[in-house]
Amino acid sequence: MKLPFPGYPRACERRLLAEAILSGRKSNARFLSYFLPGTVAAGGPQRPSKQMQDGARRRRRRRQPLFPRSPEPFPEEDEAAKEKIDLVPRSPEEHWAPQSVKYSSLVALAFIIRPTAVIPWVPLLLRHFWQEQRKLDLFLHQFLPIGFVTFSLSLIIDRIFFGQWTLVQYNFLKFNVLQDLGTFYGSHPWHWYFSQGFPAVLGTHLPFFIHGCFLASKRYRIFLVTVLWTLLVYSMLSHKEFRFIYPVLPFCMVFCGYSLNHLKTWKKPALSFLFLSNMLLALYTGLVHQRGTLDVMTNIQELCYNNPNVSSASVFIMMPCHSTPYYSHVHYPLPMRFLQCPPDLSGKSDYLTEADIFYLNPLKWLYREFHNDSTLPTHLIIFSVLEEVKEHEKKEISPFLISSNYERTAVCFHTHLPEDRTGSHIYVYERKLKGKLN
Known part of the structure; x- marks a missing residue:
């Protein structure tokens, strides 16, 4: 056997020798001094007998760490010497068993x-x-x-x-x-x-x-x-x-x-x-940053537990794909829908997802999708960008919200840095029956 194997910390070698001397185990000190060049202890380097080698091997096996750990990020040679003994395996023929x-x-x-x-x-x-x-x-x-x-x-x-x-x-x-x-x-x-x-x-x-x-x-x-x-x-x-x-x-x-x-x-x-x-x-x-998508699900959860008409409630999340969590935050069998964006498995060059088609012209998509009032969800969740009128863009959906009797019931801050399809705030709209608008 060879001790130490390449890479064994020199500080650990010195500490092993010092501990052997201080504890009175002179046989260990002689054994270590033989394998650690430049050290003299308990009468100088002497070639260990086979019994000493077997005893040292058994002691190392008892001290064998259960799992190799990574080195300390802040290594201190003297203070961390004992821990480094555990970090470094004992010998090449044993340390991976x-x-x-x-x-x-x-x-x-x-x-x-x-x-x-x-x-x-x-x-x-x-x-x-x-x-x-x-x-x-x-x-x-x-x-x-x-x-x-x-x-x-x-x-x-x-x-x-x-x-x-x-x-x-x-x-x-x-x-x-x-x-x-x-x-x-x-x-x-x-x-x-x-x-x-x-x-x-x-x-x-x-x-x-x-x-x-x-x-x-x-x-x-x-x-x-x-x-x-x-x-x-x-x-x-x-x-x-x-x-x-x-x-x-x-x-x-x-x-x-x-x-x-x-x-x-x-x-x-x-x-x-x-x-x-x-x-x-x-x-x-x-x-702070992008917290709105979580806050709005808390709002939906409260809707489920506080609304007496929750059995007839439904939610449509009109946001980019994967914007919000789903039932993991609601914990209620509430019918919910979001814009789909599955990957193209057919190889079409002009493939567009439901979300892509929606954002090309949201207002047109909504009128075509919900031509019948009976199919309208009771709640809509949107980013504020869908209510912002921008030049050369057709993303503003206020006419649909008004004609379908939707009323804003909650506003959640989302981010200071809105981009593209996301907005700075998230709006929750609830559909009111005629004659019950606030």
């Missing part, structure tokens, strides 16, 4: 839930496989059985749900990669993650991340490789979103921690800057 089963199971579970979850794990799995001495044993006794069990469970669950054998992972790959149908919901240039997405997700941490990349030791390069690999893979897809690269944030924080740890004079100002900038942004985006 119990942990591989656990982390491999989590990776497999993440994959069957969302196949793209495996992307950040590819460099880490390859590095694990490359460093493992018993590669065939790792593959045959851990990776292969875990993959077979989780994949079989996925097939069985989908067979029960769909009523036929379905490989949902292939369908996911076919839709998003082979057919690239995600572009239906928007597309961006190949460099978007590097030029806009990644900087926006990191925010004020970006300069500290860059600084930390130059400071971090070689043993953390695998984290940087993981970040770059993930960004490159997602850059190959036309449809891009900020949330796709959230999994790389923990790796980025390691480098930010290195940067902050090496700042001396500016450490406290830097921490204050990060705290204030992120706190202010979190408060605004979490409590």
